[in-house]
Amino acid sequence: MDYIEAFNTYLSVEKGASKNTIDAYLSDLQQFSTFLASTYSNKSLESAGIMEIRRFIALLLKTEKKSSVGRKLAALKTFYKYLLREHIVQMNPAELIAIPKKEKTLPNFLNVDEAFKLIEQPESDNFLSLRDRTILELFYASGIRVSELVGLDIENIDINIGYIKVIGKGRKERIIPINKKAVEIVGLYLNERRRFLNGKPPTSALFINRYGKRITRRAIGMIVRKYMLNSGINKHISPHALRHTFATHLLDAGADLRFIQELLGHASISTTQIYTHTSMDRLMKVYDDTHPRAHRKK
Numbered sequence: 001m002d003y004i005e006a007f008n009t010y011l012s013v014e015k016g017a018s019k020n021t022i023d024a025y026l027s028d029l030q031q032f033s034t035f036l037a038s039t040y041s042n043k044s045l046e047s048a049g050i051m052e053i054r055r056f057i058a059l060l061l062k063t064e065k066k067s068s069v070g071r072k073l074a075a076l077k078t079f080y081k082y083l084l085r086e087h088i089v090q091m092n093p094a095e096l097i098a099i100p101k102k103e104k105t106l107p108n109f110l111n112v113d114e115a116f117k118l119i120e121q122p123e124s125d126n127f128l129s130l131r132d133r134t135i136l137e138l139f140y141a142s143g144i145r146v147s148e149l150v151g152l153d154i155e156n157i158d159i160n161i162g163y164i165k166v167i168g169k170g171r172k173e174r175i176i177p178i179n180k181k182a183v184e185i186v187g188l189y190l191n192e193r194r195r196f197l198n199g200k201p202p203t204s205a206l207f208i209n210r211y212g213k214r215i216t217r218r219a220i221g222m223i224v225r226k227y228m229l230n231s232g233i234n235k236h237i238s239p240h241a242l243r244h245t246f247a248t249h250l251l252d253a254g255a256d257l258r259f260i261q262e263l264l265g266h267a268s269i270s271t272t273q274i275y276t277h278t279s280m281d282r283l284m285k286v287y288d289d290t291h292p293r294a295h296r297k298k
Contacts, residue, residue, distance in 0.1 A: 134186055
C-alpha cells in the first residue's frame with residue numbers, strides 16, 4: 001500500500017490542510033523514505049523507529065536551519081500519528097522526539113515612510129501597474145499571507161463595507177477590514193480589470209496576470225522586489241515582510257495584541273508575540289504616559 005498517497009488524501013480531505021502544507025509534508029516524507037532506503041537497506045516508512053528518525057534529524061541539523069528541520073519532524077509526527085490511527089503501526093516513533101527550537105530571528109520590515117514610498121512606486125498608468133499598486137496597498141492594509149492574496153476571488157472582497165474574506169491555514173475563514181485608501185484603489189482596479197478581461201475567458205481570480213490567469217506566488221515576489229529596487233530602500237523585503245510591517249505598525253500605534261492575532265489568523269497568541277515587536281519609541285511613550293515619576297512638575 002502507498003502510505004504516502006493515503007496520507008495525502010488524509011491531509012487534504014480530513015485535515016483540510018493547504019496545498020503548500022501538503023506539498024511540504026509529502027516532500028519531507030519522500031526525503032525520509034529516501035534516507036531509509038539508502039541507509040538501512042530499503043527499510044520502509046512503516047517499519048522505521050525512534051533511532052532511525054533521530055539519525056535522520058541529526059543529519060539534517062548539519063546542513064539545514066532549525067526551522068526547516070522542525071517542519072520535517074512535524075511532518076513525521078503527523079504521518080505516524082495517522083498510521084497509528086489506521087492501526088498500521090503500534091506506536092508513533094516521532095512522538096517523543098523534541099522539535100528543535102527555532103532561531104529567534106525577526107524578518108525585515110519597513111518603517112511608515114518606507115511603506116508609503118514602496119506602495120506609491122507603481123505609476124498606475126496602465127492595468128498591470130494599477131494591479132501592482134493594488135497588491136501592495138492590500139498587503140499593507142490587511143497583513144494577509146501571499147498565499148491568501150493569490151487565492152483571493154472577486155467574491156471575497158466587499159468595497160461597499162470595506163473588508164476581505166480570507167481562507168487561511170487549515171481552510172479557516174476570517175474577515176479583515178481594509179482602510180478607505182485600499183478600498184479606493186481596489187475599486188479602481190476592479191473597473192480596469194473588467195475592461196482588461198473583455199474578450200478573454202472569465203476568471204474568478206481577483207488578481208490576474210497579463211494573460212488573464214490567476215497570478216502566482218512567484219509573480220507576487222517579483223513584483224515586491226521590483227518596486228523595492230525602484231524605491232531605493234536598501235532592505236531585503238519580501239511579501240512576508242510586508243505582513244510583518246502591517247503587524248508592527250498596528251502594534252506601535254497601540255493596537256491590542258489579541259486584535260492583531262485575529263487579523264493575522266494566528267491560532268496562538270504566542271505566535272503573534274514572536275511575530276511582532278514593540279519599538280523603543282512606543283515603549284518610551286507608554287512609560288512617559290503612565291509612570292508617575294515620568295511626569296515632572298513645571
